Amino acid sequence: MYDFELVKPKSVDEAVSALAAEDAQPLGGGQTLIPTMKQRLAAPAVLVSTHDIDGMKGVSTDGGVMTVGGATTHGTVAKEAASAFPGLAGLAAKIGDPAVRNRGTIGGSLANNDPAACYPAALLAAGGTVVTNAREIAADDFFEGMFTTALEEGELITVVKFNIPEKSNYQKFEQPASRFPLVGVFVAKHSDEVRVGVTGASEDGVFRWTEAEQALSSNFSAEAISGLTVSADGMIGDLHGTPDYRAHLVKVMTGRAVSAAE
Amino acid sequence: MSKISMTVNGKPASGEAEGRTLLVEFLRGELGLTGTHVGCDTSQCGACVVHVNGEAVKACTMFAGEADGAEVTTIEGMANPDGSLNAIQQAFQDHHGLQCGFCTPGMVMSAAALLKDNPKPSEAEVRDYLEGNICRCTGYHNIVKAIMAASGQDVTAIAAE
Numbered sequence: 204m205y206d207f208e209l210v211k212p213k214s215v216d217e218a219v220s221a222l223a224a225e226d227a228q229p230l231g232g233g234q235t236l237i238p239t240m241k242q243r244l245a246a247p248a249v250l251v252s253t254h255d256i257d258g259m260k261g262v263s264t265d266g267g268v269m270t271v272g273g274a275t276t277h278g279t280v281a282k283e284a285a286s287a288f289p290g291l292a293g294l295a296a297k298i299g300d301p302a303v304r305n306r307g308t309i310g311g312s313l314a315n316n317d318p319a320a321c322y323p324a325a326l327l328a329a330g331g332t333v334v335t336n337a338r339e340i341a342a343d344d345f346f347e348g349m350f351t352t353a354l355e356e357g358e359l360i361t362v363v364k365f366n367i368p369e370k371s372n373y374q375k376f377e378q379p380a381s382r383f384p385l386v387g388v389f390v391a392k393h394s395d396e397v398r399v400g401v402t403g404a405s406e407d408g409v410f411r412w413t414e415a416e417q418a419l420s421s422n423f424s425a426e427a428i429s430g431l432t433v434s435a436d437g438m439i440g441d442l443h444g445t446p447d448y449r450a451h452l453v454k455v456m457t458g459r460a461v462s463a464a465e
Numbered sequence: 466m467s468k469i470s471m472t473v474n475g476k477p478a479s480g481e482a483e484g485r486t487l488l489v490e491f492l493r494g495e496l497g498l499t500g501t502h503v504g505c506d507t508s509q510c511g512a513c514v515v516h517v518n519g520e521a522v523k524a525c526t527m528f529a530g531e532a533d534g535a536e537v538t539t540i541e542g543m544a545n546p547d548g549s550l551n552a553i554q555q556a557f558q559d560h561h562g563l564q565c566g567f568c569t570p571g572m573v574m575s576a577a578a579l580l581k582d583n584p585k586p587s588e589a590e591v592r593d594y595l596e597g598n599i600c601r602c603t604g605y606h607n608i609v610k611a612i613m614a615a616s617g618q619d620v621t622a623i624a625a626e
Binding site for chain 1: 483484485487506507508509511514520521522523526527528530531533575578579594596597598
């Protein structure tokens, strides 16, 4: 790993100032970034840790919206979201392993937009908002393909807002070595619509399965999608699974999530 | 290089670290606490698990500078004050919860974190919690048995399958 300067600001303003330096990058829990730096696939000159910014931590609920600080760990979301938004808490409780969940953050996961990350599926399905130091970005406008988001250089996710669904659930088919989903599906039943976020499957990263959303909006049951098929075009193919296999899993995981939704 | 300080196993400790110095490198190289092991160096295996401010973390996937000012507990801090093995360590010995022993420091630290949150875990909960700790000797049955015993539960029904 190449060396860098570690900065530990106490406020968002200090962090944004530090991020203005050349080749500066935010550091959440580092559970993806540090392995990436070890492989020399990333070589920032300055890392700006969000860990000591108290204003970016914690979970709160107000009027059907759950607000999660960008530096909140998966372990904290798993505990603190459990009663108000069990679908999100269940997702957080199965990311990586306990030690990874004690470090990894929601802001880091969303900003990285790994094509097999769990949180992007929840954000798309809940229909949330990413709040940065500069603006608010709707979930539907945030993800722009594999490892790509609407975030500008030096922009920091301070808060993530979720519209809490009436019912929701996340099901992932785990790749057992990495524990990333081969396919993960987040189903959210809102009062006026159903939204389905799919991760792990597409070469374009997380996406909404709109055919299933329409079918489930009129009949929220696993049978409602039994007649649908998912195209293998554009699905990821690798040694863990073919595009056809992933396309098949999208439907299976969606059905399981609908059946388990609470 | 900059100087960083932390409380390790209840005692103040300080040393020099670069930005890129990992916590596990600092503990082993700078402080000489070689009980914490580096197995995979890719945050998969859990041999490097230590506690930072009471929470289990993988010390190979955290920078030493991030732990500046923190309370850190390593395997060297787990024994009782008189030097005898603590309940978890003793249970690992009693139930043969180690073969080569390389993963053991991480297993003990993860077990301690589990039992702090969940003092009487089920066998399934123990296995689930150890998802991020790999024993390359595949000695899991006796590790699970040791952790169940350390929690004061009957382990006669837990047999190698």
